[in-house]
Amino acid sequence: MxxxxxxxxxxxxxxxxxxxxxxxxxxxxxxxxxxxxxxxxxxxxxxxxxxxxxxxxxxLPGAENVGTVRGTISVHRDGYGFVAPEEGGEDIFIPAKGLGGAMHGDTVSVRGEPSRGRQGKRDGRVVAVLQRANSRVVGRFQQTGRGALFIPEELRLGGPFSIPPRATNGAVDGQQVVIEVTAWPVGGRPAEGKVIEILGWPDNPDVEVQTVIRRFDLPHTFDAATLAEAEAVPAQIGKGDLEGRVDLRKLPTVTIDGETAKDFDDAVSLRREGEAFRLWVSIADVSQYVTPGSSLDRDAYLRGTSVYFPDRCLPMLPERLSNGICSLNPHQDRLTMTAELLIDAGGSLRESRFYTSVIRSDARLTYTQVKGVIEDNDPSALGEYRELAPMLLEMKQLALALMAMRRRRGSIDFDLPEPEIVLGLTGQTEAIIKSERNLAHRLIEEFMLAANEAVARFVTSRQVPFIYRIHEPPAPEKLAAFREFLVPFGFTLEMKGDTVEPAALQALVASAEGKPEERMVNYGLLRCMKQARYSGINLKHFGLASDCYTHFTSPIRRYPDLMVHRFLKLVLTAAERPLTRQEERRQAEMAASLAEAAEHTSSRERVAMEAERDIVELKKLQFMQGKVGEEFGGFIAGVAGFGCFVELTELFVEGLVHSSTLTDDLYSFEEREHALKGRQSGRTLRIGDPVTVRVVAVNPQARRIEFALVSHAAAQRPEKQENLEYSGERYPRIPVRGKRPKLNASPAAAPAPKRGGKGKGGGKRRR
Missing domain, CATH: 1.10.10 (Arc Repressor Mutant, subunit A)
Incomplete structure (x- = not known):
């Protein structure tokens, strides 16, 4: 048988x-x-x-008689893990010996175990791996006397992997390679793999990028059909393309972007009308060229978003479109979707119109050039742009009015410094500087936010399916822990029961401005926040204090914006005439796929952010390798029983001062004070304290920088408010002895801090 x-x-x-x-x-x-x-x-x-x-x-997995839970496992570098149940609820802690051969990212079946001293918490062990997440892995090939090994770039995958002699594919010791897993870990036996691609030497900047691309499985090439469709798109618009469009080519219009930007997807124009402002926000009409079901559309959906690295971009659309016919290049006729908004002196929207249009940008301006006109009153800038200067100065007035309106409404603005990686001709990091964010950036952000919100409200009023950009309120338990964390530093957070209003968080941010704890408060608040995401259900946008918001302004580099354009066009068409059967079918198809599209594009955005963050961190570590022995100023950003984390003031690099290097005294961790305190001297190291450190070691592969404390000056702090109770609950980032670390201790928030580049609200600032 x-x-x-x-x-x-x-x-x-x-x-x-x-x-x-x-x-x-x-x-x-x-x-x-x-x-x-x-x-x-x-x-x-x-x-x-x-x-x-x-x-x-x-x-069978998940059978009721087994009491198992299905979910995705996240493994910590130290070997333990957490499983997020698919049906929701609290994460399940998995000790290292309970992983059962599961690896980071796998879908697993978990069986509950008796909790060990954690009242109300869930423990478990993996009883089955249901789906493997990493069949291909990127990392370092290592030749040893006993054979070949593979060290994964993602440290949470564990390792090393074993590579049989016949599976090396000619790889040389030290090279970056991609392997295909041929045997999974079981019973203490390590995973095995075979080398399927040799990327090259790890210090090659191009190999670094290729490593990140493969680590995060980023689509980086377009298939032949997509490229053929792109080539078939005319390089210039024809007369037939103008039919039914509002002609805005005589309206003074400009694009305002970063110096290195090549894809210009938004242009603005302004006219003063008494005490009010008429603003035109014209966005590249990508939907004219990328039709549903086409190869271009499928590739764009697969990517979900463009990915920005320090030296290159992985575009959502082929460059023929993203830098060509879709880009609002100066002195070229371009097809657009326009939001025409009438805004009063108080920043409130009075009227709005939306229509297809054609524009001709008069100038490609940079943030630096606009700053010279509206902030610096630079004579050379005023002279060079004398015809546009009056409009730019009126744009400044409108931007300030919109900013004031949003502050009154409670919109939270984390204006945190961001690093900018300066690369040399060979692609090596030469400097890490503070990325400038001036009023010119804010001007464009405010105009994009206004357009996004106006489009969302307009389409929603028509009661048709739509894709929203939502941001849910923070979890009450995180807010409560953060509020109690703030007490020793003299800050308060007003809460109504277990909820908080956005205005209260904005007030907290304002109260910390200019103080030693400012960045600590901002980063801590970010960690309390949930990530913004896309949804077919309008759950509002907490961070912007907006009851209705979407992404409309960046269809060249974000797929949800392209979806919004398609919905908006159908709504505008339906207002003029009955939809054809084909249009009705298209609307129904988009509505049916909304939930899936929202989840997919949210996921692709998170992957892009992780990949961008990963390569920036790698560039920082490589840069710091050349700084071993040098001293830098910084501040204490976190405290734990094993030491304190110090963030350098100008380089935006974080490292650890281990307790073992504090040789002047024996330090103990004071949880209630979030400090390390010397037992003999009483010297205290607390979050926010300014320090000087020396770089003693850098390990890019382990993503670790070690500092030694050179000098420390305690920050001036207000007295602790005695009328507020302090229960000693820990701040989420700081591990506490006797408690297992939490999975969600890393920053994850929206609105997220600016990531350089365009820096537009609704653009690369991922609101």
């Missing part, structure tokens, strides 16, 4: 209890199939199709 897995699965579905292997053996013919059945069952367990219980019993 030959045993097939379908028969085993059918048998276990019919059984009310898990079956012992002996029961399976009896069901399928006894001893004559024992070896075959054993091999098949073990393979099904490895593949996650069966769950093996104690006593050599077997059942």
């Amino acid at each position: 030959h045993v097939v897995k379908q028969d085993i699965l059918l048998l276990l579905r019919e059984e009310s209890e898990p079956l012992h292997f002996a029961g399976l053996l009896r069901a399928f013919g006894g001893r004559q199939v024992k070896n075959e059945l054993k091999r098949l069952v073990e393979a099904m367990v490895r593949d996650g199709e069966l769950v093996r219980l104690r006593g050599n019993r077997y059942t």
Whole structure:
């Protein structure tokens, strides 16, 4: 008798209890199939199709009689993990010995275990790996005397992996490679793999980028059909393209972007009308060229967003479109979607119109040039742009009015410094500087925010399906912990029960401005926030204090914006005439796929942000390798029992001062004060304190920088407010002895801080 897995699965579905292997053996013919059945069952367990219980019993994953939970596991570098249940609820802690061969990112089945001293918390162990997340892995090839090993770039994948002699593919010790996993870890045996691609030497800047691309599985090439469709798009617009469009070519119009920007997807124009302002925000009409179901559309959806690295961009659309016919290049006729807004002197929207249009940009301005006109009163800038200067100065007035309106409304603005990586001709990092964000940046941000909000309200008023940009309120437990964390530093956070108004958070940010703890408060608040995301349901935008918001202004580099353009066009068409059957079908198809599209594009955005952050951190670490022995000023950004984290003031680099290097005294961790305190001297190291440190070691592969404390000056702090109770709950970022670290201790928030480049609200600032 030959045993097939379908028969085993059918048998276990019919059984009310898990079956012992002996029961399976009896069901399928006894001893004559024992070896075959054993091999098949073990393979099904490895593949996650069966769950093996104690006593050599077997059942199906997630079966009610097993009490298992299905979810995705996140493994910490130290070996333990957390599983986020698919049905929701609190994460389940998995000790290192309970991983059961699971690796970071895998979908697993977890069985609950008795909690060990954590009242109300959930512990568990992995009983089956249901789906592997990493069949291909990028990392370092290492040749040893006993054979070849592979060290994954993602440290949470564990390792090392074993590479058999016939699977090296000619890789040389120290090279970056991609492997295909051929055997997963089981019973203490390491995972195995074979080298399928050799990227090159890790100090090559191009290899660094290729490593990140493969680590995060970023699409980086377009297929032939997509490129062919792009080539077929005319390089110039024709007369037939202008039919039905409002002609704005005689309206003074400009684009304002960073010096290195090449894709200009928004242009603005302004006219003063008494005490009010008429603002035109014209956005590249990408939907004219990227039609639903086309290869261009499929590739754009797959990417979800453009990805920006210090030396290059992985565009959502081929450059023929993104830098060509879709880009609002100066002195070129371009097809656009326009939001025409009438805004009063108080920053409130009075009227709005939306229509297809054609524009001709009069100038490609940079933030620096506009700053020279509206902030610096630079004679050379005023002279060079004398025809546009009056409009730019009126734009400044409107931007200030919009900013004031948003502050009154409670919009939260984390104006945090961002690093800018300066690369040399060879691609190596030459400097890390503070990325400038001036009033010119804010001007464009405010105009984009106004357009995004106006479009969202207009389409929503038509009661049709739509994709929103939402930002949910922070979790009450995080807010409560953060509020108590603030007490020793003299700050207060007004809460109504377990909720908070955006205006209260904005007030907190304002109260910390200019103080030693300013960045600590801002970063801490960011960690309390949830990430903004896309949704087919309007759950409002907490960070912007907006009841209705979307992304409309960047369709060249964000797929949801392209979707919004398509919805908006259908709404405008329906207002003029009945929709055709084809248009109705398209609207129904978009509505049916809204939930899936929102989840997919939100996921792609998160991956892009992680990849961008990863390569910036790598560039920082490489830069700091050349700074070993040098001293820098900084401030204490976090405290733990093993030391304190110091962030350098100008370089935006963080490192650890380990307690073992504090040789002047024996320091203990004072949880209630968020400080390290010397037992003999009473010297205290607290969050926010200015310090001087020396760089003693840098390990780019481990993503670790070690500092030694040179000098310390305690920050001036207000007295602790005695009328506020302080329960000693920890700040989420700081591990506390006796408590397991939390998975969500890393920054994740929206509105997120600016990431350089265009820096536009609704643009690269991912609001």
